[in-house]
Amino acid sequence: xxxMRLVDVGDAxxxxxxxxxxxxxxxxxxxxxxxxxQPLAGALRGSFRTVLYHRRGYGRSSxxxxxxxxxxxxxxxxxxxxxxxxxxxxxVGVSYSAAVALQLAADSSSxxxxxxxxxxxxxxxxxxxxxxxxNRRLVRTRRLHGAHGALDEFLTLVIGPSWRSDAExxxxxxxxxxxxxxxxxxxxxxxxxxxxxxxxxxxARVRCPVLLVGGAASGPWFAEARAQVLEWLPxxxxxxxxxxxxxxxxxxxxxxxxxxEPFLRQA
Numbered sequence: 721x722x723x724m725r726l727v728d729v730g731d732a733x734x735x736x737x738x739x740x741x742x743x744x745x746x747x748x749x750x751x752x753x754x755x756x757x758q759p760l761a762g763a764l765r766g767s768f769r770t771v772l773y774h775r776r777g778y779g780r781s782s783x784x785x786x787x788x789x790x791x792x793x794x795x796x797x798x799x800x801x802x803x804x805x806x807x808x809x810x811x812v813g814v815s816y817s818a819a820v821a822l823q824l825a826a827d828s829s830s831x832x833x834x835x836x837x838x839x840x841x842x843x844x845x846x847x848x849x850x851x852x853x854x855n856r857r858l859v860r861t862r863r864l865h866g867a868h869g870a871l872d873e874f875l876t877l878v879i880g881p882s883w884r885s886d887a888e889x890x891x892x893x894x895x896x897x898x899x900x901x902x903x904x905x906x907x908x909x910x911x912x913x914x915x916x917x918x919x920x921x922x923x924a925r926v927r928c929p930v931l932l933v934g935g936a937a938s939g940p941w942f943a944e945a946r947a948q949v950l951e952w953l954p955x956x957x958x959x960x961x962x963x964x965x966x967x968x969x970x971x972x973x974x975x976x977x978x979x980x981e982p983f984l985r986q987a
Contacts, residue, residue, distance in 0.1 A: 732781070747812045777901065788909060789915065822949075839933070842945035842948075845947070862906040867905075886970065929987045
């Protein structure tokens with residue numbers, strides 16, 4: 721496996737794995753799971769140049785300082801593309817990083833060739849009040865019982881009680897990595913997501929082809945989120961993967977690759 725190298729993007733350093741040849745595909749790391757997109761990157765590498773990186777606060781990247789913002793993460797991605805000499809790239813985001821990818825496509829549309837939005841977060845869907853209340857409870861749990869206690873509560877909620885074994889089957893070492901980086905998730909990423917002010921006006925600035933992917937078993941929150949993005953971007957293609965839940969990038973990465981690769985080829 722190629723070792724991740726450190727790339728200076730201005731006020732931060734990001735750990736990057738840049739492999740393969742062909743049109744560049746940037747896979748934006750989601751919240752909490754640093755290598756969730758590693759299986760998808762491996763599946764795409766035979767046809768594309770894949771750029772997989774860790775955001776601030778994860779792995780060897782610079783620490784995150786206090787509450788972050790989705791826009792800051794999008795700007796980091798834009799600067800990374802510039803430093804790597806990539807004028808335009810296909811961009812893939814999952815869950816939290818789907819928000820980052822949408823923000824990047826709105827703020828820096830000239831550098832996004834196409835956009836793959838997988839399981840976007842339901843912060844602006846009709847069920848947003850329930851989702852936000854659940855996240856506020858997680859923040860309280862983090863304050864009372866620490867990041868590790870809150871981590872187990874969160875992943876049991878969105879994936880199920882077998883989240884550790886599910887994660888390890890797809891990406892060995894990922895459960896320990898989540899334990900190490902849990903504080904970044906609760907103290908930086910969650911506040912950033914809950915404060916993300918994206919809406920129809922922002923979506924109108926997204927000019928590239930968009931593929932929206934969801935899991936059939938993800939539950940009503942994420943189904944509503946997908947419907948919200950389709951309302952904003954009615955020209956987007958929409959695919960639902962049978963039997964997959966919110967962790968589909970790890971558990972159903974082959975199915976995800978089978979959907980994503982032909983879209984990227986045609987975009």
